[in-house]
Amino acid sequence: MKKDILSLLDLEVADFQYLFLRAIQLKKRFNQGISDRPLIGKSVGLIFDKKSTRTRISFETAMIQLGGTPIYMSAQDTQISRSEPPQDTARALSRYLDALVIRTFDHSMVETFAKHATIPVINALTDSFHPCQILSDIMTIIEVKGGYEGKKIVWIGDGNNVANSWVNAAAMLDLELVIATPKGYEVPERVKKSSAKRRSKTALANTPSKTTFTNDPLEAIKDADVVYTDVWASMGQESEQIKREADFKGFEVNKELLSYAKSDVIVMHCLPAHRGEEISEDVLEGSHSVVWDQAENKRHMHKAILETLILKTNI
Ligand code: CP
Ligand code: NVA
Numbered sequence: 299m300k301k302d303i304l305s306l307l308d309l310e311v312a313d314f315q316y317l318f319l320r321a322i323q324l325k326k327r328f329n330q331g332i333s334d335r336p337l338i339g340k341s342v343g344l345i346f347d348k349k350s351t352r353t354r355i356s357f358e359t360a361m362i363q364l365g366g367t368p369i370y371m372s373a374q375d376t377q378i379s380r381s382e383p384p385q386d387t388a389r390a391l392s393r394y395l396d397a398l399v400i401r402t403f404d405h406s407m408v409e410t411f412a413k414h415a416t417i418p419v420i421n422a423l424t425d426s427f428h429p430c431q432i433l434s435d436i437m438t439i440i441e442v443k444g445g446y447e448g449k450k451i452v453w454i455g456d457g458n459n460v461a462n463s464w465v466n467a468a469a470m471l472d473l474e475l476v477i478a479t480p481k482g483y484e485v486p487e488r489v490k491k492s493s494a495k496r497r498s499k500t501a502l503a504n505t506p507s508k509t510t511f512t513n514d515p516l517e518a519i520k521d522a523d524v525v526y527t528d529v530w531a532s533m534g535q536e537s538e539q540i541k542r543e544a545d546f547k548g549f550e551v552n553k554e555l556l557s558y559a560k561s562d563v564i565v566m567h568c569l570p571a572h573r574g575e576e577i578s579e580d581v582l583e584g585s586h587s588v589v590w591d592q593a594e595n596k597r598h599m600h601k602a603i604l605e606t607l608i609l610k611t612n613i
Contacts, residue, residue, distance in 0.1 A: 301607055302412040302419045304405070305427045306466035307496040314433070314471060316612045321437050321595070321602035328363070328598070335365030340396040340608055342366060346422070347373035347402040348533045352569060353422045353430070356596035357399050357604070364601055366608075369395070373402065388414040396608045403534055418607035425459060425534060426489075431568050432463040434599035436471075438592050439524060442564055446473045449523035452559070453477045454515050454551050455576050456542075457485035460528045460568050465509060469493035470500060474508040478518035480545050484511060515549050522559040526566040527551045527576045543575065552578035556586065564588045 302308060309317075327334055342361050346354060354370065361368040373379060378387055388411045391398060397418045400408050405426035412419040421429055439446050451468075453461050457479040465485055468475040477485055490511075497507065512518050519525060530542040530549075551565060565577075565586045573579045581587065606612060 300416065300418045301610070303429055303603065303607070304408050304412055304419065304421045306429045306432060306463055306470060307492060308429075309470065311470055311500055311502075313606075313612075314436075314467075317433055317599065317602045317606065318437050318440055320606065320612075321434070321599040322441065324601045324605075325595070325598035333363075334601075335363075336605055337361065337364040337366030337396075337608060340366040341394065342368050342397045342399060342604060342608070343391055343395045344368055344370045344399045344422070345373055345376065345378070345401070346370070347378075347400075347407075348423065350401055350422070352593050352596055353401065356593075357422065357600045360597050360600040360604055363597075364605060366396075366604070384410045385414040387411070388419075389416075392416040397604060420603060420607065423459060425532070427463045427466070428459045428568070429463050429466070430596070430600065430603060431460060432467050433603070434595040435526070435566060435568070435592055436467065436473075437595050437599050438566070438588055439564075441595075442588055442591065443523060446471065448474075450474050450476065450521060450560075451524040451526065452518050452522040453479075453526050454519065454549055454555070455479065455527045455546070456483050456530055456532070458528060458532050460526075461485055462489045464526070465489055465493050466496075468509045469497040469507065470502075472502050472505055472508065475510075476518045476522075477509070477511045478515045478549070479511075479513065480549060481513050482545065484513075515555060516558060519555055519558045522563055524564050524566060525551055525556065525559055528568055529570070529572055530576055546576070550574075550576060550578060551581055553580060553584075556581055566592055569593060 358368040392415045399420045399422045401422040405424040530546045531539045
């Protein structure tokens, strides 16, 4: 049976562990000059309805380096933009491709694709979730911090798609997560509920969740091992920019706020960043920042995801 990754709740705990190990292994081998080409003859389609720099190029280079072919399609250039139903597009593309990577607005769009495609569908960001981002970010935490167990991971900012995927991950992996958002910008209740429900079906069912939610960034960041932030207005929310700048006052990750975290804290951002808004220039460019390692690891994690889903290895 094919496997999709629409949200992190689609994975089993063992899948996470396998993907972390495999991505780290593929990275090591790539850096040693070893060429792994298990996807020769395979193709992945990338349908993007929103802008992207990192996700698109890291998926494309991942596929090329594994020996396969990526085919990029701007949604505007396909018949989707002329109202061809996604279920028809999904079935037609399944006759050509071995997997589909989709970035779009409404999460129900990737769900419809997954339901009708006979090939794996991978969510490359929707308004609701950004699962592959969090997989590569946890890989970065494992590399830099030696693991996520016993580490305090603090989100400072909007309760957005990236935050939602962190809440999903914390339900599956028993990591300590504190989400600090301004009032009115909290992670949606439906995300908290579906995460709790999914956790109750894992081996962690009887382990209390270590995820907490607050509107106080100062309280949240105390003794943090990892501080993560993201833009205040995500793609599609540009018209709310001015209002959000006012509502997010006090949520900039700057030197003052960071001084309450642990002295060896790492600062993460999925990028692109707005300097002087959610993060100060000196923190983004400072010694605690690991944002370029995060960007790099997207390629290695995407290799592991493509290989695993296309060849159905260990998943
Ligand atoms: N982090 C991330 O998804 O970046 P892009 O929007 O550039 O793909
Ligand atoms: N939350 C951001 C993430 C970009 C990678 C957005 O959706 O625009």
